[in-house]
Amino acid sequence: MTSFSLRQVKLRPGEQYRDELEVELSPLDFGGQRYVPVPEQVPAAFGMTRANTGTVFTLAFTARLHGPCYRCLGDAVLEVPIEASEYQAESPEDEQMTTPYVTGANLDVSQWAHDAVALALPEKILCRPDCAGLCGECGKNLNDEPHTHAEEHGDPRWAALEALRQKQ
Ligand SMILES: [Zn+2]
Ligand SMILES: [Zn+2]
Numbered sequence: 001m002t003s004f005s006l007r008q009v010k011l012r013p014g015e016q017y018r019d020e021l022e023v024e025l026s027p028l029d030f031g032g033q034r035y036v037p038v039p040e041q042v043p044a045a046f047g048m049t050r051a052n053t054g055t056v057f058t059l060a061f062t063a064r065l066h067g068p069c070y071r072c073l074g075d076a077v078l079e080v081p082i083e084a085s086e087y088q089a090e091s092p093e094d095e096q097m098t099t100p101y102v103t104g105a106n107l108d109v110s111q112w113a114h115d116a117v118a119l120a121l122p123e124k125i126l127c128r129p130d131c132a133g134l135c136g137e138c139g140k141n142l143n144d145e146p147h148t149h150a151e152e153h154g155d156p157r158w159a160a161l162e163a164l165r166q167k168q
Pocket of ligand 2: 135136137138139140147148149
């Protein structure tokens, strides 16, 4: 897990600190499925800006997730660009103005990154935007085998005609 020690940076109001961090990402559970970050470690642009009453943290990176497609359960790869920011007030009375990712002098970058990715996920993760999904009749993948079951559900009168024709 990636964390950042806030002790290593001393900023005066108005000052800024920038760094490149290797952030370790953890798998996400989404819609009952598991999505694995590939690669597990991504480079992230990390920033700290000291304001008069607190510090603004920023984190930017792109996560690549691998997991099942919502429609066809095939492999889906999703790129999730993240630009997150958090604020930590200086005075501890100001509880609403603190980030949950700072504990003591430690910033939990991995947990922050994980939550930011979870919030940025689309409603449905698909292998491709026009994924045809699975056939409701037979369960086959309609991307691999486009088909319909029209004949079996055709007009019964045609079936009767067909039966008559075969008798002749
Ligand atoms: Zn699909
Ligand atoms: Zn089918």
